[in-house]
Amino acid sequence: MRSTExxxxxxxxxxxxxxxxxxxxxxxxxxSGILSCFHEDETTGLKLIRGRYIGDGMLNISHSSELxxxxxxxxxxxxxxxxxxxxxxxxxxxxxxxxxxxxxxxxVALYSHLVTTKNGQDQKRFEDQIAKQMEHINVHGxxxxxxxxxxxxxxxxxxxxxxxxxxxxxxxxxxxxEHGLGGRRKMGCGFFEPWEAG
Numbered sequence: 001m002r003s004t005e006x007x008x009x010x011x012x013x014x015x016x017x018x019x020x021x022x023x024x025x026x027x028x029x030x031x032s033g034i035l036s037c038f039h040e041d042e043t044t045g046l047k048l049i050r051g052r053y054i055g056d057g058m059l060n061i062s063h064s065s066e067l068x069x070x071x072x073x074x075x076x077x078x079x080x081x082x083x084x085x086x087x088x089x090x091x092x093x094x095x096x097x098x099x100x101x102x103x104x105x106x107x108v109a110l111y112s113h114l115v116t117t118k119n120g121q122d123q124k125r126f127e128d129q130i131a132k133q134m135e136h137i138n139v140h141g142x143x144x145x146x147x148x149x150x151x152x153x154x155x156x157x158x159x160x161x162x163x164x165x166x167x168x169x170x171x172x173x174x175x176x177x178e179h180g181l182g183g184r185r186k187m188g189c190g191f192f193e194p195w196e197a198g
Contacts, residue, residue: 005043005072007104007178010079012067013097014049018058020090024048024187025153027067030087037078038186044079045070045180048113048188049094067096070177070191076101104177106170107194110141114149115182116160116189123148126161130181134165137179139172141165153187160189 020026027046032039047068051059059065071079080099087094117129127145134143146162165176173194180190 005074007043007070007072008076009102009104010069010071010076010099011102012069012082012099013063014061014065014067014087014094015097016061016092016094018054018060019049019051019092019094021053021057021059022151023089024151024184024189026089027087028187030089031082034085034087035078035081037075041071041075041186043072044075045185045191046188047191047193061094067094068191070104070180104174105194106168106173108168108173109164109166109195110168110173110176110192111165111195112163112181112190112192114151114160114189115163116158116184117182120161120182121159123161130163133181134176137175139165139168139176141168141172141176151187151189153184158184164195165192 038044049065049067051061051065054060069079082096083099085096087096115130117126120126123145130143142165144164146164149160149162150157151160168176177192180192182190185191
């Protein structure tokens with residue numbers, strides 16, 4: 001059963017040296033070890049941490065790097081407890097800073113860096129599954145499947161795709177941001193944001 005409760009983004013500054021580009025699974029594990037509510041929560045999404053690519057599959061963490069969680073309003077109090085905690089992610093250490101909350105903003109076009117489903121290696125089956133999920137949340141925008149991507153879970157490469165959804169109404173845009181698409185949303189997948197060209 002999907003939650004109908006409004007969601008917001010909780011944005012934590014993160015401080016550290018570097019982080020693997022492919023860190024979604026490890027970040028999920030690190031956070032679950034600190035907050036049991038995260039491991040059990042099926043309503044929350046996570047955005048992969050961004051940084052400057054420095055080669056060899058690594059990112060440099062900068063002052064603008066953030067850990068962003070998309071959570072139901074009633075769970076804000078649980079998740080702000082991450083502030084001040086230290087996350088160990090694939091041998092790297094990140095310190096979580098003070099959070100700020102940000103309301104979701106409707107946009108005509110939304111983008112997700114990585115969306116996955118079961119059998120995602122078959123693009124036709126992937127697109128059919130995503131179309132069914134969009135229909136389920138009453139979103140009827142124009143779907144464009146982008147670059148094929150992979151990420152690692154338990155040593156296994158999982159296939160996904162970047163994705164753009166255009167021609168959204170304000171209501172559809174908020175619904176898509178709140179619900180996301182595909183699976184593994186607590187590992188950074190299916191996290192949609194307003195598209196900024198350029």
